[in-house]
Amino acid sequence: MTLSLKELSKREQRLTPGHRLCAGCTEAIIARQVLMATEKPVVIAQATGCFEVSTTIFPFTAWNVPWIHTAFGNAAATCAGAESAYLALRRKGKIKDDIRFLAFAGDGGTYDIGFQALSGAVERGHQMLYVCLNNEAYMNTGIQRSGATAHGAATTTCPAGSCIPGKQHHPKDMTMIIAAHDPPYAAQAAPHNWKDLITKAGKGFECGGPAFMNVISPCPRGWRHETENAIDLSRLAVDTCVWPLYEYENGKFSLTSDSLRIAEGKKEKLPVIDWLNSQGRFKHLTKDKWMDTADAIQEQIDKKWEHLMKLCKL
Amino acid sequence: MNIGINGDSAIALAWKQIDPDVCAAYPITPQTIIVERFSDFVADGEVETEFVTTESEHSAMSVCIGSASAGARTVTATASAGMAYMWEMLGIASGMRVPITMAVANRTLSAPLNIHCDHSDVMSTRDTGWVLIFAENVQEAYDNAIMAMRIAEHKDVRLPVMHNLDGFILTHAIERMTTLDTHAVKDFVGKYKTDHSLLDIKNPITHGVMDLQDYFFEHKYQLVEAMENAKAVIEEVFEDFAALSGRKYEMLEAYRCEDAEYVTVVIGSTAGTMKEAVDQLREEGHKVGCIKVRVYRPFPTEKFQELLSGRKMVAVMDRHISLGSTGPMFTEICASVIDAEDSPDVVNFVYGLGGRDVPVSDLKEVYMKMIDGSCKKLNFLGVRL
Numbered sequence A: 001m002t003l004s005l006k007e008l009s010k011r012e013q014r015l016t017p018g019h020r021l022c023a024g025c026t027e028a029i030i031a032r033q034v035l036m037a038t039e040k041p042v043v044i045a046q047a048t049g050c051f052e053v054s055t056t057i058f059p060f061t062a063w064n065v066p067w068i069h070t071a072f073g074n075a076a077a078t079c080a081g082a083e084s085a086y087l088a089l090r091r092k093g094k095i096k097d098d099i100r101f102l103a104f105a106g107d108g109g110t111y112d113i114g115f116q117a118l119s120g121a122v123e124r125g126h127q128m129l130y131v132c133l134n135n136e137a138y139m140n141t142g143i144q145r146s147g148a149t150a151h152g153a154a155t156t157t158c159p160a161g162s163c164i165p166g167k168q169h170h171p172k173d174m175t176m177i178i179a180a181h182d183p184p185y186a187a188q189a190a191p192h193n194w195k196d197l198i199t200k201a202g203k204g205f206e207c208g209g210p211a212f213m214n215v216i217s218p219c220p221r222g223w224r225h226e227t228e229n230a231i232d233l234s235r236l237a238v239d240t241c242v243w244p245l246y247e248y249e250n251g252k253f254s255l256t257s258d259s260l261r262i263a264e265g266k267k268e269k270l271p272v273i274d275w276l277n278s279q280g281r282f283k284h285l286t287k288d289k290w291m292d293t294a295d296a297i298q299e300q301i302d303k304k305w306e307h308l309m310k311l312c313k314l
Numbered sequence B: 001m002n003i004g005i006n007g008d009s010a011i012a013l014a015w016k017q018i019d020p021d022v023c024a025a026y027p028i029t030p031q032t033i034i035v036e037r038f039s040d041f042v043a044d045g046e047v048e049t050e051f052v053t054t055e056s057e058h059s060a061m062s063v064c065i066g067s068a069s070a071g072a073r074t075v076t077a078t079a080s081a082g083m084a085y086m087w088e089m090l091g092i093a094s095g096m097r098v099p100i101t102m103a104v105a106n107r108t109l110s111a112p113l114n115i116h117c118d119h120s121d122v123m124s125t126r127d128t129g130w131v132l133i134f135a136e137n138v139q140e141a142y143d144n145a146i147m148a149m150r151i152a153e154h155k156d157v158r159l160p161v162m163h164n165l166d167g168f169i170l171t172h173a174i175e176r177m178t179t180l181d182t183h184a185v186k187d188f189v190g191k192y193k194t195d196h197s198l199l200d201i202k203n204p205i206t207h208g209v210m211d212l213q214d215y216f217f218e219h220k221y222q223l224v225e226a227m228e229n230a231k232a233v234i235e236e237v238f239e240d241f242a243a244l245s246g247r248k249y250e251m252l253e254a255y256r257c258e259d260a261e262y263v264t265v266v267i268g269s270t271a272g273t274m275k276e277a278v279d280q281l282r283e284e285g286h287k288v289g290c291i292k293v294r295v296y297r298p299f300p301t302e303k304f305q306e307l308l309s310g311r312k313m314v315a316v317m318d319r320h321i322s323l324g325s326t327g328p329m330f331t332e333i334c335a336s337v338i339d340a341e342d343s344p345d346v347v348n349f350v351y352g353l354g355g356r357d358v359p360v361s362d363l364k365e366v367y368m369k370m371i372d373g374s375c376k377k378l379n380f381l382g383v384r385l
Helices: A027-036 A050-055 A075-091 A108-112 A115-124 A174-179 A194-206 A227-239 A257-263 A272-277 A280-286 A288-311 B007-018 B032-043 B057-069 B080-085 B087-095 B138-153 B182-189 B216-245 B270-283 B301-308 B328-337 B360-372
Strands: A042-046 A067-069 A100-106 A128-134 A185-189 A210-216 A246-249 A252-255 B002-006 B022-025 B050-053 B074-078 B101-106 B131-134 B161-166 B174-178 B252-255 B262-267 B288-293 B295-297 B313-318 B345-351 B378-381
Touching (some): A027 A050, A027 A128, A042 A075, A050 A100, A075 A100, A075 B050, A108 A115, A115 A174, A115 A210, A115 B057, A128 A194, A174 A210, A174 A246, A185 A194, A194 A210, A194 A246, A227 A257, A227 A272, A280 A288, B007 B032, B007 B138, B007 B161, B022 B057, B050 B057, B057 B074, B057 B087, B080 B087, B087 B216, B101 B138, B131 B138, B131 B216, B138 B174, B138 B182, B138 B216, B252 B270, B252 B301, B262 B270, B262 B328, B270 B288, B270 B360, B301 B328, B313 B328, B360 B378
Parallel strands (some): A042 A100, A185 A210, B022 B074, B262 B313, B345 B378
Antiparallel strands (some): A246 A252
16 A cells, blocks of 8 residues: 555545544544545444543544444454444345444553453454554543553552652563464554554454554653653654564564664664653653662563564564 | 253244344353354354354453444343343443343352352343343243344334343253244344444444433433333233234233232242142132232333232242342332332242242242231241251
């Protein structure tokens, strides 16, 4: 697929302006990029969360496409239900359209409460692109830690205290966990790199089975940064290898875009301290007292990066 | 045709004849035979159903809601802990007005772990907005599975329906049953068409919105009206089913109640045993009768008032207890008869928890205690104290 901004700007607006997401939130940016990746009809299932509540407050809706929300921990199962209905009704000749199924959930709805439903849906092979809008905490309920929250980050349930400096555990590697299910397609993406993201979403829609995308989603409220910095932070996450861009396609791992260039030595790998310094949620880690934590984070990021490069045979 | 079949297989047979679009399946005793038998029909190409073997009951009900919202006729089955696990989704199914039908093989809730019959599972869902129907025997379990679909899908109702059958006592017991012709079943349930399909890409609809203080209450009130509407629809479906099968059902079935002074109210398979107790006591000259509850939601308040007014005493038989209170049916029947002109004394018997056997002799004792005036308000039948 050749992507040009000119072409993309002509695509139907499936998520319309007027939704109530915060200024500087990247969720709508990600969703619009994902929805630009196919011109086929799309049916969306969404987990409870910021994106759901801010786009569908009755009697308004920001959605120009069929959309369903049922609960928090079941976006994959709800989507699977709609897709199963589609298969049955299509087989009986009651539906002729060639529809794509899309699920959106946050990291809480993916890494934690929705994990089982997602794992089951991937195992059963439903045709569905599942996109995790990963802002690394339960932002809709007020910034509580999730299984995706970064080591050392302060949230309202793992605050930076005088004895404990924020979250004490590394996040789950959800993209690898889903890749271990061996679906036709899985990927990590970031919204600053629209070309990479839309290309991956396009592959996800057309892979013929379950596809998973984990997309980092900077959150000014939860990460404590200025609203205009969201896209810069998305880029910094990639440049520090905190959030490598890669894909798992038909059993093969590949780095993409800037992450590939870093691995090939064509682009500088920035130190994680730049990432920690960029957001209020890590502010406490820059104190001498907690430098050990900052070092441990760098060590973990390096370890994961080395492992990923090996998987990508680089 | 007359066949010998257990309750679970009878429901699977009803589903085979209906050939629903989607079935979500997760195993839990004593429901499992339903989805096992149905998977045979799927594997042998005897139905066209999309069979979704979910990884949990929460996902099973989520699949059902997604599927029914997409305009597919959708069924599932569960029991006990399984229903507890999907509980969150039960209110979402009714709130989203999707006409799912679900077989529930009634089994107690843990702890202690026990796989046998009582009504603690279904009674814990009575506020979730599902129509609740019960069976006395395998024939009724089969018939209810067919009628449930018509009730759920009726435009004045559009609510999910649970059709219950007592775990093991009915699910696993082989009884003689008369089947209906498959074409007749298909004609009876008709074709399902929703007006608001999630798959209607030309008319995109947002399902499952955020609904705040300014609209939520009105939307909930629509469920109140749908439940009220269900009463007339259920009667209509029972009439049509009688014309098809010759089996005429009522929301409340009165047995030998014409001149009865002492009446019990009972749900499920125990009704059969209760009728035997009534027959024996009638032989002995006692004026006794019993009322079998077929439909618990919507609660047939007016019918209870009609049937119970003027009795000397009524014993409400609950196979569940709301701990710290009484059996749930007891309080609802008290509320139903409180403003009746000739309101009876009402007492409560909690019985059969965790599958404790309920012999005729125990049920006769309920009547004898009413007759000799030794009942307390809340009584426990068949427990070693």
